[in-house]
Amino acid sequence: MNRILIALSASFALGGCLLSPGTFSSELHLYSDERFSFAYDGEIEMLALSQLAQMNRASEERFEAECYDEDYEVRECSETEIAAQRAEWEETAGERAAERVREAEMLRQFVGSIDPSDPQAAQEIATRLERQRGWEKVEYRGDGLFDVSFVTAGTLTHDFVFPTVEGMPGANAFVSINLRDGGEVRVDAPAFAAGKEEPSWGTASFAALAAMAQAEESGEAPRIVVPQGTFTIVTDGRILANNTDEGPKPHARGQSLRWNVGPSKQQPPTALVAFD
Template sequence: MIAMKFRAAALAGASALMLSGCLLSPGQFTSQLELMKDGSFAFAYDGEIQMLALSKLAEMGSKVDETFEAECWDEDFDPRDCTPDEEAEQKREWEAEAETRRAKKAQEAQQMKAFLGGIDPSNPEAARELAEKLQRQRGWKTVEYKGDGLFDVDFSISGQLTHDFVFPTIEKMAMANSFVSVILRDEGQVRIDAPGFAAQGGGNPMQGMMGGMAGLAGMSDEEHAEGESPPRIVIADGDFTIVTDGRILANNTDEGPQRHAKGQILSWSITPRTEQAPTALIAFD
């Protein structure tokens, strides 16, 4: 019973986050950004990206209120068996709220579809549609769906850095959260932030929810409905590097800049224990 309440609360939180930000999350990956004095840049991301809106969390969320179960507690707030009168009263209240629950779910489904650029996450073909959409965009070399909202992708792009750059961007999904952002400043400075590469709350508040979702995924089989397998939830785990011949003004790596054939390199090893999102400030005088 407690497990069911935890699952319902976690799913409610995940739903709210998905509706507010699409909630993309990196899994295992390697990523590199090159920034050079001549204005050229190159960015690559090879690894996993998960979209919770396409995972089993959505399916589990739709089932939370489908089956009535009375819940009662003793004076010490420990679960106990309900009396027939208590169970009957709770069931009347549950049935009276059925229309409200259905209306809320229908509204959330429409909001989710809008945030996903018209893709219906409950449609079995949604993942294939998204993969096809991504492969039409410049930079997405391969996009392979692995189930549970998890994609294995190979992304690379290069050119002249004449404007800000954010990864990932998905057509018609303006609310997608970023893994890496490159922001141009005055006086030839560039700021790099990678909020998506912080596995804990220090750099990315959404990853805190991801940790809770991972705990949900780790619940034993007995705590899931019969025939229902737990969702696979990934946590950021990989390496991010910046290669540049510019002047590094600030960074939060453990070892600082290291020599590289093209100038200097900054390296971050991202694990489930990483708290600070990678960040750097580089000047091109």
């Protein structure tokens, strides 16, 4: 069963949850003259460097027979069942090895041809980020966790997404800004939530599943990084919609919206602002 969880976790992560925020603070300013600024300070976890590479290795460390009763409850296997499952496991060793090669190649494509099992992979990713404009600090703390500071400002004449990583098509958006006709701006922060209310799973849920599966395989306590922090929007525009708990608050530059992100935050922040 653990191998099933591991495979599912890896597949979901590769499907678009490569990056996850940890402890952070983030602020977005939007103004009527099209000026904007955005900042993110805190942690970013790269699942490929933390759980995925380790889980792929852990899933093949040892043979373990699994047997179930009529109610699909785990039961003790007989010697005959153990022998049969071991024989099948040994016969499919080549298939598993080929599958690991395919998964590793897929993972490298998502992380820009970087091998997550390479000890220098984290430093290569940090180097890529540091040479991109806006990344003022990128420090690797180990176990797939980076401590970063990102700041950018300019004229908002086009859509904006954070983060983007050069050569890494699998990077998922923490914050996106989309410009609409009629002077409206839509802001979404899909990664700033512990999960989602609809029947799908958020980034933190994948990380938690991956960590628990890995921990059960290795016997070590799981390390689960979940989004924890604040996201604030400051604007002099007209706020048409938002899903904060308290709504707009007065601010020296107009109004502000603030989301407290944590384990109990299920709905990702979203807002719609109009500049008449």
